[in-house]
Amino acid sequence: KVDKKRLMEKILELSRIGALKGGGVSRLALTDADKMAREWLLQWMKALSLEVCIDPVGNMFGFWGSKDLSSTILMGSHLDTVATGGIYDGSLGVIAAMEVITTLKSLGVKPAGNIGVVNFTNEEGVRFTPDMMGSLFMSGGITREAVLNTPVVGRNDLTFQDELKKAGFSGDFDSTGFAPKAYLELHIEQGPILEHKSLDIGVVEKVQGINWTKFTLTGMANHAGTTPMDLRRDAGYVASQMGVYLRKLTREISRLVGTLGSLSFYPNLINVVPEKAVFTVDLRHPDAMELAEAQNKLEKYLLAVCGQEGVRSEQENLVRFDPVDFDQHLIATLYNTATNLGYRFDKMISGAGHDAQMMASICPAAMIFIPSKDGISHNENEHSSPEDIENGTNLLLNAVAKLGGL
Amino acid sequence: KVDKKRLMEKILELSRIGALKGGGVSRLALTDADKMAREWLLQWMKALSLEVCIDPVGNMFGFWGSKDLSSTILMGSHLDTVATGGIYDGSLGVIAAMEVITTLKSLGVKPAGNIGVVNFTNEEGVRFTPDMMGSLFMSGGITREAVLNTPVVGRNDLTFQDELKKAGFSGDFDSTGFAPKAYLELHIEQGPILEHKSLDIGVVEKVQGINWTKFTLTGMANHAGTTPMDLRRDAGYVASQMGVYLRKLTREISRLVGTLGSLSFYPNLINVVPEKAVFTVDLRHPDAMELAEAQNKLEKYLLAVCGQEGVRSEQENLVRFDPVDFDQHLIATLYNTATNLGYRFDKMISGAGHDAQMMASICPAAMIFIPSKDGISHNENEHSSPEDIENGTNLLLNAVAKLGGL
Ligand SMILES: NC(=O)NCCC(=O)O
Ligand SMILES: NC(=O)NCCC(=O)O
Numbered sequence: 001k002v003d004k005k006r007l008m009e010k011i012l013e014l015s016r017i018g019a020l021k022g023g024g025v026s027r028l029a030l031t032d033a034d035k036m037a038r039e040w041l042l043q044w045m046k047a048l049s050l051e052v053c054i055d056p057v058g059n060m061f062g063f064w065g066s067k068d069l070s071s072t073i074l075m076g077s078h079l080d081t082v083a084t085g086g087i088y089d090g091s092l093g094v095i096a097a098m099e100v101i102t103t104l105k106s107l108g109v110k111p112a113g114n115i116g117v118v119n120f121t122n123e124e125g126v127r128f129t130p131d132m133m134g135s136l137f138m139s140g141g142i143t144r145e146a147v148l149n150t151p152v153v154g155r156n157d158l159t160f161q162d163e164l165k166k167a168g169f170s171g172d173f174d175s176t177g178f179a180p181k182a183y184l185e186l187h188i189e190q191g192p193i194l195e196h197k198s199l200d201i202g203v204v205e206k207v208q209g210i211n212w213t214k215f216t217l218t219g220m221a222n223h224a225g226t227t228p229m230d231l232r233r234d235a236g237y238v239a240s241q242m243g244v245y246l247r248k249l250t251r252e253i254s255r256l257v258g259t260l261g262s263l264s265f266y267p268n269l270i271n272v273v274p275e276k277a278v279f280t281v282d283l284r285h286p287d288a289m290e291l292a293e294a295q296n297k298l299e300k301y302l303l304a305v306c307g308q309e310g311v312r313s314e315q316e317n318l319v320r321f322d323p324v325d326f327d328q329h330l331i332a333t334l335y336n337t338a339t340n341l342g343y344r345f346d347k348m349i350s351g352a353g354h355d356a357q358m359m360a361s362i363c364p365a366a367m368i369f370i371p372s373k374d375g376i377s378h379n380e381n382e383h384s385s386p387e388d389i390e391n392g393t394n395l396l397l398n399a400v401a402k403l404g405g406l
Numbered sequence: 407k408v409d410k411k412r413l414m415e416k417i418l419e420l421s422r423i424g425a426l427k428g429g430g431v432s433r434l435a436l437t438d439a440d441k442m443a444r445e446w447l448l449q450w451m452k453a454l455s456l457e458v459c460i461d462p463v464g465n466m467f468g469f470w471g472s473k474d475l476s477s478t479i480l481m482g483s484h485l486d487t488v489a490t491g492g493i494y495d496g497s498l499g500v501i502a503a504m505e506v507i508t509t510l511k512s513l514g515v516k517p518a519g520n521i522g523v524v525n526f527t528n529e530e531g532v533r534f535t536p537d538m539m540g541s542l543f544m545s546g547g548i549t550r551e552a553v554l555n556t557p558v559v560g561r562n563d564l565t566f567q568d569e570l571k572k573a574g575f576s577g578d579f580d581s582t583g584f585a586p587k588a589y590l591e592l593h594i595e596q597g598p599i600l601e602h603k604s605l606d607i608g609v610v611e612k613v614q615g616i617n618w619t620k621f622t623l624t625g626m627a628n629h630a631g632t633t634p635m636d637l638r639r640d641a642g643y644v645a646s647q648m649g650v651y652l653r654k655l656t657r658e659i660s661r662l663v664g665t666l667g668s669l670s671f672y673p674n675l676i677n678v679v680p681e682k683a684v685f686t687v688d689l690r691h692p693d694a695m696e697l698a699e700a701q702n703k704l705e706k707y708l709l710a711v712c713g714q715e716g717v718r719s720e721q722e723n724l725v726r727f728d729p730v731d732f733d734q735h736l737i738a739t740l741y742n743t744a745t746n747l748g749y750r751f752d753k754m755i756s757g758a759g760h761d762a763q764m765m766a767s768i769c770p771a772a773m774i775f776i777p778s779k780d781g782i783s784h785n786e787n788e789h790s791s792p793e794d795i796e797n798g799t800n801l802l803l804n805a806v807a808k809l810g811g812l
Contacts (some may be wrong), residue, residue, distance in 0.1 A: 084673075126675075191632025210631065212676055223783050224665035224688040225616065226597025226757030229656045231781070236666055240649025247643055250635045259630035260642055261676045267490075268668045269532075270618055270686040270724070272784060280676040282630040318676070351632030375637070377629050378678060 002397055004390040007099045011389070014040060014079070014095065015087035024380025025087055029080040029122035029133075030058070030163035037079045038169055041094065041119055048101060050117065054171025057147045058121040058164050059134045061173065064101050065114030070178040073111065073403055074363075075100060075396060076118030077185050077355060078134070082126050086382020088188045088389075092370075094119050096186045096393040100400055111404020113181060120355045121164075127153055128160050130319050135358035138175045182330060182403060183359035186368045186392045188384050190352050192375025200391045201345035202369035203334045205326050207357040208349055209291040211283040212319035215242070215302065219311040221267060221275035233310040236265050236274030241305045242298075246281060249294055256294050257284045257351065280318070286349050288322050324357040327364035330399075334366055337398045343391055352377075368392050368399075408803055410796040413505045417795070420446060420485070420501065421493040430786025431493055435486040435528035435539075436464070436569035443485045444575055447500065447525055454507060456523065460577025463553045464527040464570050465540045467579065470507050471520030476584040479517065479809055480769075481506060481802060482524030483591050483761060484540070488532050492788020494594045494795075498776075500525050502592045502799040506806055517810020519587060526761045527570075533559055534566050536725050541764035544581045588736060588809060589765040592774045592798045594790050596758050598781025606797045607751035608775035609740045611732055613763040614661075614692040614755055617701055618725035620684065621648070621708070625717040627673060627681035639716040642671050642680030647711045648704075652687060655700055662700050663690045663757065686724070692755050694728050730763040733770035736805075740772055743804045749797055758783075774798050774805075 017040060018025040018033030027033040038060060045052050050062035063072065077093025097117040104110065120138075125131025128150045136142045148161035164170045189195075194202050219233035239260075246258045259282040266276035281298065285291035299315070306313045331347070338345045350357075350367065359365040370392040373383040423446060424431040424439030433439040444466060451458050456468035469478065483499020503523040510516065526544075531537025534556045542548045554567035570576045595601075600608050625639035645666075652664045665688040672682035687704065691697035705721070712719045737753070744751045754775065756763075765771040776798040779789040 189632065190629050192634070192637060193632075208631070221785060222781070223596050223758060224667055225614070225663065225690050225759065226595065226599075226783065227663070227781060228598070229653070229663055231598060234665075236669065237649055237653055240646040240666065243643055243646025244650050247635070257631065257633070257635055259640075259677065259679055260646065261630055261671070261678050261680060262674045263642065263669060263671050263680075264674075265667070265669050268670075270667045271665065271688050272667050273665055274667060274669075282677050284631050352629060353631065375628070375633060377632065379627060 002099050002103050002390060002393045004386055007095065007389065007393060008386050010095045010099065011087060011091065014091050018081070020084060020380055022380035024382065025081050025085055026083050027079065027081045028083060028127040029124065030127065030160070030167050034080050035167040038119065038167065041079065044098060045117070048098065048105065053173035054169055055173045055175035056144050056170060057134055057137045058169040059138060059175055060119040060169065061175065062117040063114055064116070068114060069175070069180050072114040072116040072180045073400055074116040074118055074180040074183045075185070075400065076120065077187060078120045078123035080122055080124050082124050082378045084380050085378060086380060088382055088384050089190065089377055090123055092188060092389065093186045096396055099393055100397045103397055109406055111401060111406050113404065115400065115404070116180065123355055129153060132353055132355055132358050135355035139358040139362045140176060141358060179362040181363065183356060183363055183365040184330070184396060184399060185354060185356040186396045187354060188377065188382070189369040189372045190377035191372065193348060194369060194371035195373065195375065197346065198344065199346055199371065200343040200388060201338050201395060202348040203331060203338060203345055204350050204367035204369055205331050205347045206286055206349045207324045207354060208284045208286040208351060209288050209323040210319055210321040210353055211291055211295050212280060214278065214280050214316045214318055216314045217277045217306070217311050219275055219309065220273070222273040224271040224273060227273060232273050234273050235277040235311050238305050238309050238311045239263060239277035239279050242279070242302060245301050246298065249297060253290055253294050255285055256290065258282065284351065286323050321353060321357065324360045326360055326366040330364050330366035333399050333402055334368060334395065337402060338395055341394060341398060343395065368395050408505050408509050408796060408799045410792060413501065413795065413799060414792050416501045416505065417493060417497065420497050426490060426786055428786035430788065431487050431491055432489050433485065433487045434489060434533040435530065436533065436566070436573050440486050441573040444525065444573065447485065450504060451523070454504065454511065459579035460575055461579045461581035462550050462576060463540055463543045464575040465544060465581055466525040466575065467581065468523040469520055470522070474520060475586050478520040478522040478586045479806055480522040480524055480586040480589045481591070481806065482526065483593060484526045484529035486528055486530050488530050488784045490786050492783060492785060494788055494790050495596065495783055496529055498594060498795065499592045502802055505799055506803045509803055515812055517807060517812050519810065521806065521810070522586065529761055535559060538759055538761055538764050541761035545764040545768045546582060547764060585768040587769065589762060589769055589771040590736070590802060590805060591760060591762040592802045593760060594783065595775040595778045596783035597778065599754060600775060600777035601779065601781065603752065604750065605752055605777065606749040606794060607744050607801060608754040609737060609744060609751055610756045610773035610775055611737050611753045612692055612755045613730045613760060614690045614757060615694050615697040615729040616725055616727040616759055617689040617697055619687050620722045620724055621687065622720045623683045623712065623717050625681055625715065626679070628679040630677040630679060633679060638679050640679050641683040641717050644711050644715050644717045645669060645683035645685050648685070648708060651707050652704065655703060659696055659700050661691055662696065664688065664700070690757065692729050727759060727763065730766045732766055732772040736770050736772035739805050739808055740774060740801065743808060744801055747800060747804060749801065774801050
């Protein structure tokens with residue numbers, strides 16, 4: 001069993017780095033706060049006598065045993081956060097992995113092969129696009145050059161490479177040469193399902209597919225008072241129609257979630273018909289075909305309403321991640337271990353994207369979820385109870401022990 | 407008849423002050439460009455031997471005869487523009503008034519009483535709220551103190567008074583003590599109606615009522631991937647519903663125009679359900695009762711959809727101007743004069759707000775519209791032909807002559 005007090009102390013310790021007044025943290029990838037969190041983890045890894053390796057995109061590995069990835073059971077997550085993030089998202093997975101090793105070491109037992117901890121760079125994707133960048137790199141989904149040349153969002157004078165160097169976390173460990181033996185990630189659910197079902201644990205068997213699209217609508221700016229309604233080419237009106245249609249679509253296609261999260265009008269004046277509307281749509285579905293169908297329907301509707309209004313539409317796909325099935329053997333191991341530990345648990349689908357879904361393309365991977373209070377995440381009010389944190393970490397410990405033949 | 411060449415040269419001259427690359431101008435109220443335009447007008451007024459008077463809010467008057475307002479036929483408009491404005495909006499009315507006096511003087515005739523030209527401060531309302539501020543002040547709708555203390559939009563360290571002093575156009579002429587004998591304003595239509603009807607002139611008999619409301623919707627920020635659709639409190643979705651409903655409302659209530667021109671989401675992120683949506687609605691109708699009914703219906707619908715989504719709504723009325731009827735005698739004079747001059751014209755309603763509507767509350771007032779190419783205004787591409795400009799100015803000249811007993 002892990003040490004709940006020790007575990008919670010580490011969570012508290014890390015929560016001071018990039019702390020916000022409201023109880024949350026701001027540690028955008030490769031900022032000073034992220035650098036400090038990385039240095040904190042580095043010291044801890046060294047104190048645990050782990051061999052520390054940094055790869056070219058700043059992914060941090062701590063190996064117990066040799067740094068041979070192919071014989072390593074890897075655990076981890078990310079230390080970066082959104083601008084007003086909670087203290088558990090990502091951090092929990094890294095700290096729990098460190099606690100698992102601490103516990104095993106204090107018990108004087110070592111599983112077969114190597115055990116590793118990883119802190120992936122830029123999981124959140126707020127400061128650099130796309131999200132899950134570090135794990136995407138490790139799993140071969142993006143090149144080293146593409147990562148290094150990624151600009152800081154909203155700037156054209158600063159790249160990932162600049163910021164990585166400034167942080168001092170550019171290394172030459174080859175994380176892409178060999179795949180780990182397995183990858184396990186403990187994470188908060190970030191949704192309300194476990195809480196609603198009064199469960200301790202979710203064994204994640206799948207991550208739903210994600211489609212992010214940016215739409216730019218161009219109509220014509222015109223005077224709000226003098227322009228007859230039937231002569232308007234109102235880009236803002238078409239954006240509104242899309243917002244309403246998107247909700248309708250989620251009622252038509254079961255299990256679809258859709259969000260029109262960002263929207264900007266130009267010139268954005270009270271008495272001018274909007275010439276331009278730029279907005280994003282986040283579509284998710286556990287089934288690739290149904291996700292594609294939803295996207296098609298959305299684009300078809302847009303075409304129709306643009307035609308009616310005399311508005312031109314351009315679109316750019318920002319992110320497209322297929323649904324990911326986790327490893328059946330790992331799922332069974334988590335399932336059996338959770339049963340043995342007496343937890344109330346169920347299999348579930350992850351609504352959010354995670355590093356584990358990238359790792360799943362190169363090695364057996366799976367995830368453990370614990371409840372999020374009120375389903376709140378990416379928010380300073382994000383909360384998970386110490387008991388749930390202990391349970392999740394215990395499950396991780398016992399699963400790793402089992403996989404390591406203990 | 408006015409001198410078209412002389413008139414167009416003056417328009418060209420003024421268009422160089424605050425000139426933009428695209429052929430338009432930027433002369434936001436009380437900026438350096440506006441100051442330069444004012445100085446240009448001041449010199450011209452002096453060259454014409456007009457007595458120049460400045461009131462406490464920077465309204466500029468040029469009197470031919472004495473500065474006794476009560477015996478003055480006043481003509482004018484405004485020299486300020488929107489940020490990317492055209493060269494005719496406002497400027498035409500001031501320049502045409504100067505050309506009318508120039509023509510009368512060169513003919514050696516003077517109407518009975520005084521003739522005056524006015525340049526009203528901040529008609530556009532972009533840099534200081536509300537719009538039509540100078541004429542609102544002159545007509546007693548806003549106090550001197552309220553005008554002087556108005557902040558520059560988006561700043562809390564700079565007021566109208568600061569900028570007026572900096573421009574050097576704070577005077578002590580009492581523009582509010584007496585009402586002029588009449589007020590006439592020539593303006594571009596800023597809409598497509600005259601062009602569509604192939605008319606030379608619009609005799610404006612009414613300005614429609616204007617209602618500006620700012621709505622702030624507050625829901626709950628949540629993860630776009632993990633939050634089930636039925637648990638969302640999406641402020642952005644409600645804003646979209648309002649955009650769609652507004653258009654529907656304009657189909658239900660004849661002659662209503664409605665614009666959702668500005669809209670901002672918070673936190674405005676692709677994968678976060680919008681917690682906040684702030685938007686404005688510009689509603690206009692020639693009938694006060696129907697305008698009020700439209701506003702009521704809008705608010706009722708908002709209440710209903712907010713209730714369904716669990717979103718809270720606050721609202722602030724920004725502007726409320728009742729519909730204004732212009733003076734029947736002045737309208738008849740313009741009508742008869744236009745007939746005599748052989749113009750193709752019709753009576754019409756102004757879709758936009760104008761200084762003349764403020765003046766209408768204290769004296770007989772009316773307006774002359776000339777066609778706007780493609781109905782475009784508040785845009786660098788704003789255009790009216792030299793012939794239309796000549797016609798409009800001729801009508802102004804002959805109407806003033808008639809009113810002055812010539
Ligand atoms: N776990 C998480 O919040 N990832 C960010 C990407 C997303 O799912 O929107
Ligand atoms: N004439 C004009 O554009 N006035 C601005 C106020 C408005 O009508 O929206």
